[in-house]
Amino acid sequence: MSDFDAIDSLLASVGPQAELPAAEVRRDLREQARLSKAQVARTLGVSPSTVTGWEDGREPVGEVRTKYAYLLDGLGAKLTTGTGTGAGKVPSAEQPAVPQRTAAADACRPVPEPGQQDGDEVEMLAAPEPCVLCGRPAKQRVAGFAQHLNAADCQPATADETPASTSTAVPGTPTAKSPPRPARSARPVGGGAERSKGPARRAFKEPPSPVDLVHSAVQGALAEHQGDVEAATAALRKRAIGDAMRLLDETRKGARYDVIAHPWIPDILKKQTSRGADQIWEARPKWSRPDLPPGQHEVTALDINGAYLSALKTHLPLGQLEHSTGLPHDRRRAGVHLITPPAWEHEDVLPNPIGQRDEPGPLWVTEPTLRLLLRLSGPKYGLCTPPEIHESYTSGATENLLEKFRIALKDARDTAIAAGDTVTLEYVKAMYSKFVSTMGESNYNRELYRPDWMHIIRSQAFANLWLKAFKAHDEGLAVVRVMGTDELHVIGDWHRVFPEGRGVTEVKVKDVYTATSDTDTDVAVGEEQE
Incomplete structure (x- = not known):
């Protein structure tokens, strides 16, 4: 059925486009109906920033254009009926319905x-x-x-500061004798007396900056709960998804790219059952070194800070995924790929980049996993042969799609750490972790449905951890264990390889234990800590 769905989607984009009124009329219709951009966005399955773009003159395409035209036509019919200008007629660009x-x-x-x-x-x-x-x-x-x-x-x-005018006219109405003051x-x-020297319009x-939005939300929660840190933190966690989407919209203002928030999704990205999983392999590492070097060793379990936050910088497809077969990898595009992975001959010292997989043969992997395999098969590393790509679902991509969003969260996190602000720290962590986990098939985030992004960001976190393990190995440390997105166990002087701290480019010690060549080195797997 996936091929027929793709054909239907293609046919829907061909043919005459639904007519839309001028951009300023679109905005006027929404305002006259007292609808917010968020309400329109939720109804059409897009983000509020997309609605802003349409009202600025950008043109929607495909099925969402038809839905938008239908909405505007309905608003025009209701509004013109109420004003006696004729039912069912959408105001034209020459006669916009301007709100009074x-x-x-x-x-x-x-x-x-x-x-x-x-x-x-x-x-x-x-x-x-x-x-x-x-x-x-x-x-x-x-x-x-x-x-x-x-x-x-x-x-x-x-x-x-005296009134603009002593006239008895309606406030704000200019008169010949008393023009309004700027x-x-x-x-x-803080009481600064200097006034703005800019024009009156500004x-x-x-x-407010994105970091200010985070700070204002925290201060508001603390005020609402009379300074109760635990209650404020719990309230902020509950609203983290919506606040993350709002922050994303703020950081996307003026962006070069339009994002399709609810594109057509191939069957491989859909859950096979209500409680099951889709067909994408994220390459999550869960590896322990089979044999330790002889003797007794002190093992340090390192915790990687903000793994998912760092992984927001990754190649994400902008639009709807398009199917292709038999094509070489195009670095200008991103998505998911069906590959036959190469053999891995370094399991004794490093984990397999695709994780632990029992079944042989082709599997669907994400963009970060494919790029990591291609990198390791190149002349610089030469650790494996190139993977064989059979088919792909990709779209034009950029690595900086979420960069402003990531930097805003990182800056807020850094500020909170410096100030010892645990409320903001937990709030920021909830924002980026829930943002990643709910952008797939989730009832908690209706503004963004991109399971491909969810898999790609997670896989980027796993790929980042694998590269840290390789760096440790390359610098002479013995890698003992690699788990999930944030856990790396090593033997040796790790300080000369990784800086210690709480920043996203630093690591912190999670545990220190002793192991020998005949000791089971398994330890409890920890979640990402801040």
């Missing part, structure tokens, strides 16, 4: 930065924050900015 706004409603509305859009969901703050226009406490945040939604609440922060920028926290705070 009053001057009072716009008086406390910041002008969006390039790349930002109106119509974002209103977020209720656990603790009031300074309004970006007047500086007084506000309980709502829109598009990342704390602000008053009611113009009457947006009052000057100090007595010396909006003032919010004063810096007289508000710069958008």
